[in-house]
Amino acid sequence: MAQRTPLYDRHVALGASMVEFAGYDMPIQYSNMRDEHTAVRQRAGIFDLSHMGEVRIGGADPVAAVQRLITNDLDRIGEGRAQYTAMCNDDGGIIDDLVVYRGVAECWIVVNASRRAVDVDWMRAHLRDGATLHDASDETALIAVQGPRAVSVVAPLVSGVDVAGLRPFAYGWGATVAGVEGVVVSRTGYTGEDGVELYVDAPRAGQVWDALLEAGRSVDMLPCGLGARDTLRLEAGLRLYGQDMDESVDPFSAGLGWVVKLDKDDFIGAGALRAIKENGAPRRFAGLRMSGRAIARHGMPVLHEDAQVGEVTSGTYSFTLGCGIATASLRSDVPGDVALQVDIRGTRADAEQVPLPFYKRPSNT
Amino acid sequence: MPDLSGFRFTASHEWVDGGSRVGITDYAQQQLGDVIFLELPEVGRTLSAGERFGVIESVKAASDLYAPVGGRVAEVNDALVDAPEKVNSDPYGEGWLMRLEEVDEAGAELLDLEAYEKVASGH
Numbered sequence: 001m002a003q004r005t006p007l008y009d010r011h012v013a014l015g016a017s018m019v020e021f022a023g024y025d026m027p028i029q030y031s032n033m034r035d036e037h038t039a040v041r042q043r044a045g046i047f048d049l050s051h052m053g054e055v056r057i058g059g060a061d062p063v064a065a066v067q068r069l070i071t072n073d074l075d076r077i078g079e080g081r082a083q084y085t086a087m088c089n090d091d092g093g094i095i096d097d098l099v100v101y102r103g104v105a106e107c108w109i110v111v112n113a114s115r116r117a118v119d120v121d122w123m124r125a126h127l128r129d130g131a132t133l134h135d136a137s138d139e140t141a142l143i144a145v146q147g148p149r150a151v152s153v154v155a156p157l158v159s160g161v162d163v164a165g166l167r168p169f170a171y172g173w174g175a176t177v178a179g180v181e182g183v184v185v186s187r188t189g190y191t192g193e194d195g196v197e198l199y200v201d202a203p204r205a206g207q208v209w210d211a212l213l214e215a216g217r218s219v220d221m222l223p224c225g226l227g228a229r230d231t232l233r234l235e236a237g238l239r240l241y242g243q244d245m246d247e248s249v250d251p252f253s254a255g256l257g258w259v260v261k262l263d264k265d266d267f268i269g270a271g272a273l274r275a276i277k278e279n280g281a282p283r284r285f286a287g288l289r290m291s292g293r294a295i296a297r298h299g300m301p302v303l304h305e306d307a308q309v310g311e312v313t314s315g316t317y318s319f320t321l322g323c324g325i326a327t328a329s330l331r332s333d334v335p336g337d338v339a340l341q342v343d344i345r346g347t348r349a350d351a352e353q354v355p356l357p358f359y360k361r362p363s364n365t
Numbered sequence: 366m367p368d369l370s371g372f373r374f375t376a377s378h379e380w381v382d383g384g385s386r387v388g389i390t391d392y393a394q395q396q397l398g399d400v401i402f403l404e405l406p407e408v409g410r411t412l413s414a415g416e417r418f419g420v421i422e423s424v425k426a427a428s429d430l431y432a433p434v435g436g437r438v439a440e441v442n443d444a445l446v447d448a449p450e451k452v453n454s455d456p457y458g459e460g461w462l463m464r465l466e467e468v469d470e471a472g473a474e475l476l477d478l479e480a481y482e483k484v485a486s487g488h
Contacts, residue, residue, distance in 0.1 A: 033399045033424050295403035317401040317424050
């Protein structure tokens with residue numbers, strides 16, 4: 001039987017369609033994906049992401065312990081900042097993509113629910129002497145409020161952290177939100193919009209959710225499911241582990257070369273990644289804009305002049321652009337300016353290579 | 366609830382009405398979620414009951430469509446090309462998919478509303 005987040009009963013009461021995802025019963029949609037997607041692009045949406053895992057690294061020199069595990073460089077951010085990164089195996093294959101929060105006495109690592117067990121085993125096996133690891137996933141709920149009005153919904157409920165003053169990827173801890181203490185408030189998200197993520201003690205999550213839902217009424221905020229989360233993240237060009245990458249894919253091939261910092265101290269996979277960078281990655285990651293409405297989906301062949309040159313990694317319909325969009329893993333020798341096609345159930349659909357992201361939020365919000 | 370007298374249903378969630386229009390049920394559109402694309406047959410094509418006649422695609426998934434009865438395709442709902450969401454908003458009305466003529470019920474496995482509702486509710 002699937003696990004439930006602390007907010008499960010609230011989702012059911014709101015009329016959500018529930019599906020099993022990464023071992024959890026999660027809301028896929030409450031009303032419909034288009035309305036939920038549009039709410040986040042234009043106003044605000046609230047998501048329960050409590051299935052995500054949170055791993056705390058403490059003890060002696062937690063930053064050094066995390067540095068050894070990740071490809072990005074924590075020395076480039078200060079305390080109170082978060083950083084997106086990959087965690088690779090010795091061959092440079094991506095074990096997971098992570099967000100690391102650099103704290104004072106510890107670092108938090110947010111991991112994909114589907115990879116939590118693998119990640120925790122890997123981290124424990126490769127932890128530096130003196131460092132400690134605590135898997136806080138079950139005791140931690142995660143609520144995201146995303147959209148141009150997100151900060152105006154969240155900020156009035158928060159004391160102890162200046163939400164409006166947080167820069168992107170900055171966070172504050174020890175906040176009190178709607179009477180619940182000890183909340184971590186972070187200016188992060190997975191939608192391409194401005195937004196806030198709140199890490200809350202699981203037993204108190206309902207109180208925070210209820211207060212946020214009530215506060216969101218003034219801007220017509222909607223509760224949003226995993227369906228809208230996927231269309232939003234794909235428009236924003238953000239990766240989904242298990243679809244866009246797995247352990248057979250290196251960060252360069254996944255278009256994540258920018259999170260590999262080979263000039264920092266040694267880390268797991270550094271040797272293999274250096275060789276891949278010097279010799280050229282076998283694959284490149286491309287955005288595809290589809291000519292029609294049919295959706296190119298994960299695994300469908302990508303063709304150039306009748307020859308298969310890659311596969312679709314993720315695809316959906318873009319509610320913002322009004323066309324199909326997809327990302328693809330292509331052979332690295334495929335030129336970036338040639339027309340491609342996707343074989344959708346035997347029918348070839350024209351696909352134009354376009355830069356990622358598909359959608360970028362207006363800079364004035 | 367719209368007036369569904371004269372409508373008959375399939376276990377694969379299509380309907381056919383007294384005027385031989387064909388569509389998908391309200392339950393089916395709810396399960397699919399936001400419909401964004403339809404692949405419908407050419408006018409004039411002859412279908413037999415149970416034959417795959419097209420594809421309906423939502424953001425979640427693509428599903429095959431099966432003819433509830435046989436017949437010749439007299440008309441397809443061209444309005445769905447630009448507004449496939451009509452299948453969600455009005456599955457028994459403006460969201461119709463095609464109209465058949467020279468209907469042939471040989472091999473058709475049709476359910477009345479009461480029997481279909483049992484199928485849809487899983488009992």
